[in-house]
Amino acid sequence: MRIGELARLTGCEVETIRYYEREGLLDKPQRTLAGYRAYRHEHVAQLNFVRHCRSLGMTLAEIRLLQDYRAHPERTCEVVNRLLDTQIERVREQIAALHLLEQQLRALRERCHEGHAARDCGILQGLEQAAEGSECPCHGRKRATGAEEQARG
Amino acid sequence: MRIGELARLTGCEVETIRYYEREGLLDKPQRTLAGYRAYRHEHVAQLNFVRHCRSLGMTLAEIRLLQDYRAHPERTCEVVNRLLDTQIERVREQIAALHLLEQQLRALRERCHEGHAARDCGILQGLEQAAEGSECPCHGRKRATGAEEQARG
DNA sequence: TGGAAACCCTGTAGCAACTACAGGGTCAAG
DNA sequence: CTTGACCCTGTAGTTGCTACAGGGTTTCCA
DSSP: OOHHHHHHHHTOOHHHHHHHHHTTSSOOOEEOTTSOEEOOHHHHHHHHHHHHHHHTTOOHHHHHHHHHHHHOTTSBSHHHHHHHHHHHHHHHHHHHHHHHHHHHHHHHHTTOOSOOBGGGOHHHHHHHHHHHOSOOOSSSSSOSSOHHHHSOO | OOHHHHHHHHTOOHHHHHHHHHTTSSOOOEEOTTSOEEOOHHHHHHHHHHHHHHHTTOOHHHHHHHHHHHHOTTSBSHHHHHHHHHHHHHHHHHHHHHHHHHHHHHHHHTTOOSOOBGGGOHHHHHHHHHHHOSOOTTSSSSOSSOHHHHSOO
């Protein structure tokens, strides 16, 4: 099958498939005489593996590592377990940071309800006070929440 | 004050300050004879404002927009309110996606407890089954959860 | 048979929000 | 007078894609 069909089968964009190949996440397929990539069934499974891992929030480097373990089944899977633990911890931290963030945003939103002049807007005032006062620890020194790291990629 | 002190006062890296200036988020300061940036108290407040907004997950474009409203207090703050609403909605969606993700990761982690050979690792098996089976909707077609979008920038 | 649409190729540049140099100049202390 | 800490500009890297530009190929329909 050609790249377009692989894309349709996996729900992955053509450009992304070529990107994964460049990054060594997808084996290089054979080529037709015209230079087209010719994929086989294994490629579908391999690409699905990558997409599944990505949907679990893993980085491409981590996925490469997992593929390494698929290729060497005699090694212990210690590292795989660590990877999952790290991943779960990461997600937990993100959730906690986002909960905090939501509270802050809601508190800020509470300060303005109807459309009026920006000079009287409680939200803008709130943002300015937070910036000027030193009693706002949310963005100072070494980041406290880490909220800014994931709150938008 | 010079850029290093501003960095210390705001907990923001020197390179980031210069980056914000280039991006138009921080007013260009005067220069000393040697060409060094000379900041004043207003710059501290301005930079804190930016950092605070960033810690609330806003993009640089959104912060520029807010600064625009600070500069034009006669406008209505309708847009500011919309921005906050969007932001809150964004955070809520991210939290939901991450909860789902955590469940999936925990289920996967359950499949392997002690270090043994990778060939017998329930986690790797789980990942492969998910990739091969068509009954796994988490990464197929048009993305269902959107988890991959924020689960690591 | 011809021509248009749909597909494929490589290579490069863009996105966001920084971060990290390289290769210089300046300044204060000892 | 030299060492080290600081500052400058400019450019390239990061992550995981996405979007061209500027070509070639294949397929379908008339």
